[in-house]
Structure formats: structure tokens, C-alpha cells
Amino acid sequence: MAKELVFGHQSPDTDAIVAAKAYAYLQSKLGYDVEAVALGEPNMETNFVLNYFNEPTPRIIKTAANEVDSVMLVDHNEPQQSVSDIADVTVTHVVDHHRINGFNTAAPLYYRAEPVGCVSTLITELFDENKVEIPAQLAGLMLSAIISDTLLLKSPTTTDKDRAAIKALAEIADIDYETYGIEMLKAGTNLASKTDAE
Amino acid sequence: MAKELVFGHQSPDTDAIVAAKAYAYLQSKLGYDVEAVALGEPNMETNFVLNYFNEPTPRIIKTAANEVDSVMLVDHNEPQQSVSDIADVTVTHVVDHHRINGFNTAAPLYYRAEPVGCVSTLITELFDENKVEIPAQLAGLMLSAIISDTLLLKSPTTTDKDRAAIKALAEIADIDYETYGIEMLKAGTNLASKTDAE
């Protein structure tokens, strides 16, 4: 099976970075040859998360067609949010939680979307369905994405599935997600790193 | 929860009719208020199937917005294959096995597609995931849809999932799907009902 790249949207948030890593891990367990990459530098919050869980920053790509024929999208579907040469590759899989807009394919594909607060919630379900265990470190990353997208389960987009996923992931990661979550959200608005002018 | 209509594409084939019935049954078990309808008269093959399993013909609609605000699509997503006033209703769920083309939404939705031979195969999986039992009569209808879409597992679009689903459904329906399948496919090209001119 030819290698595929897995990535989230441009100007990545924590969910875009983490969901790519989580989905790539799952798909590799299911036999796909995949690499999670990113379409831009992680933001401050995501850097805190990657550092906290001792996870490397993903490789950043500007184009995909120079490396692969096929890609898997997470946390987005709209072409203008995707890799610049998205029209030149085949999208074989999408896992998302946004509206569908301007996304067209030439062939049938795997498309999985639900109106949940975070796509890492949906990926948590996919691990369960496929009976693949989530490693503790990955569970920590995935619960960080849910904290980020739902503002610690406070945003109006939060669903019961997000609440269930964060609890299950916190147990696997062995972490107090509320204490950690406040620390993480603070890191995303890190006043200390700003200059006086800001 | 407000009532929603569930339907397949215009000029319905057996999968379009049956998948609407199967998905409506599953969603009703999951608490939705739904009615399976059709966008046109069943063809000869589908009439044979409905008659064989003593299942009523679905109600045929020309428009949806006069009845409901929201709909669920099966076996299609392209607006031009859908109900004439699809732009005037909200699509909350799609279960499909075709390419995505021209399908845009204003809000996040539930979208489930896989490149399998028949959408009734995917719906068989959804029953399993949701731990809802498939009644014997419905299993008979669903295996008929798989026989129709895959030409009795002979079409190049047939996947291992279609083969697994048809076997599971045949067991539930207690039917020899190969013998039945040949009879069913013959009924779809019923020479006896044609005039000499044809």
C-alpha cells in the first residue's frame, strides 16, 4: 500500500495537530502506511501540549503531491483550508466535525463526520470501534485537543460524546484533566511570552 | 425531536428504497422521529423484493420542505439526485457509498461514507455498532440491496465488507441468498412483463 500523508487544516490548532497524529497511529495499526504532518507551525498552546507529553513536533509540509498520490484529512474538508495542491492528490479518508463546503471527489471515499465538539472525540470512538488501544501519551494529546476545542467542556458545541471521551482519555493518560486543562489553556495565552508592546 | 424524512436518490434502485427503510428503522430505535419515503416508484426488481418480504411500498414525495425542516439522505449526496427542494431543508445525516459532489451544508452534520459496494452493507455495520438487532424481514430487504448493487457479489465494487454483510444478513433472514439472488435479479429484467416490441 502506497504511503499517505495525514494532516489537519492550515494555521493548525491543537486538534488539527493531534488528530493527525491520532488518526495516523490508528490507521498504521490497521495496516496503512501513513505519516502525520502539519500545514503550519504549532501555536503556543499546541507547543505546550507537545512539550508536556514529550511528543515531537510534526514535520511541516507546503505541498503534498511531490511526496504522495493520496492523503487523509482530519479536522477540515474545505479545499481552501487544506494543503495548497490538494487538487493534485486523491483524498481517501476524511474525519471531521465541520460543515461540508466545497469538498468534491472523483471517487468514493471514507468520510466520517459527526457534529461533536472536537474531532479527537470522534477518533476516540474509532479506536474503540476498531478495538485498538490508545497509548497513554496519545490519550494525553487527544484530551488536550478536546480541552482546546471545547474550552474545557464549556463551549456550546460540547456534546455528551466529548464529555465521555475526555473522561475515558483522562483515565488512560492518568491525568486530572481539569487542573491540567486550566494550565494548558493558560499556556495558549501565555502573557509571559508577550512583549510590552503587546 | 421534530420529524425527519429519510430517502434515497431519484429513480430509486433497490438500495435507495431499502437503505431508507433500514436507516429509518435504526434511527427510530435510537430515538429519532423518522419516516422512510422514496423519490419515485420502485422499479421491477424492487417491487419483487418488497413483495417477497411482504413489505409495503414507501410513500413517494415530490418535495420535502412542505412537511419537514430536516432530512436524512441515504445512497446519494449530490443535490441534483435528491429531492427537488433539497436546498430548502437541512440535511442532518448522510449515509452513502458514492463520491461527494456538490454537497454543501451550512452546519456540521453526521456524514458516514465508505467505498463499499452497497450502502446497506454500511448500515449493517451501523446496526452492529449501535447494538440494535436487525429484524429478519429487514435483513431480507438489506441483503436484496447488496445483491442488487453488487450483482450477487460479482461487480468489481464488491468488498469483503459486502461479502461479510450478505452472509450475516442471510443468516438472520434464514435465506439461501444465492438461489434467491438469481431469482431476484431475473425479476429485475422480467422478460415476461415486456411487450413484443421490447
Ligand SMILES: [Mn+2]
Ligand atoms: Mn481545528
Ligand SMILES: [Mn+2]
Ligand atoms: Mn477541531
Ligand SMILES: [Mn+2]
Ligand atoms: Mn443507488
Ligand SMILES: [Mn+2]
Ligand atoms: Mn447503492
